Amino acid sequence: MPGPIQSLSRAAAILRLLAGGERRLGLSEVASSLDLAKGTAHGILRTLQLEGFVEQDPESGKYQLGAELLRLGQSYLDVHELRARALVWADDLARASGETVYLGVLHQHGVLIVHHVFRPDDTRQVLEVGSMQPLHSTALGKVLLAYDPVARGQLGEGPLESFTPRTLTSVDDIDAECALIRERGWADVIEETWEGVASIGALIQDRRRNPVGAVCISGAVERVCEDGFVRPQLVASVRDAARAISRDLGANRF
Known part of the structure; x- marks a missing residue:
């Protein structure tokens, strides 16, 4: 059986070191504590920093644990459990709305679809579990951007990719919309990723009130919208489903 990979073992040791004792450590402190050459320690720290597991204070130059590691640590909720808790509510939402339902979670620089309920009609549809959707131009993504700082960090500074003439490509515009999403409690997207398609997410x-995912309906603009706006009854259905799933996960206060 092959032995442990040295670079990974050293990276794990650095993370454990930063997790205990002093909150922030300099390069020399990390290297001496683990008996590493400065160049080796710096290379590992830089890699961890690029992955979001470590952050460097711009003033002192010292290192501390990063937001991505915190998010992973708080994600005690397994994706399979999230999906299992959402099954009944997602099915109910599809029946009530007559539209496709997606359940998504933040993954790297996008939204990973972990559950997909087909639109309840006889049209041919393709299962999209495991596919990725953009953060900045989908209802699932905008909900996560509005509530999860890690998602916002993945967005970068732009300009963002344009999929249709309606896609928002300015980070400032996205931030302004996220403020509106937090105020009203839901997101909508009309033809920003796919022409002719609108979606509503919550x-x-x-x-612990941590954002662990989002649920949305998606369908043709003429069904989801009326007079240029998403239908209020569909918004209510999506929000009710999100609340129900959250309650099943232990979030009792709404």
């Missing part, structure tokens, strides 16, 4: 939280 946040799913766990018992």
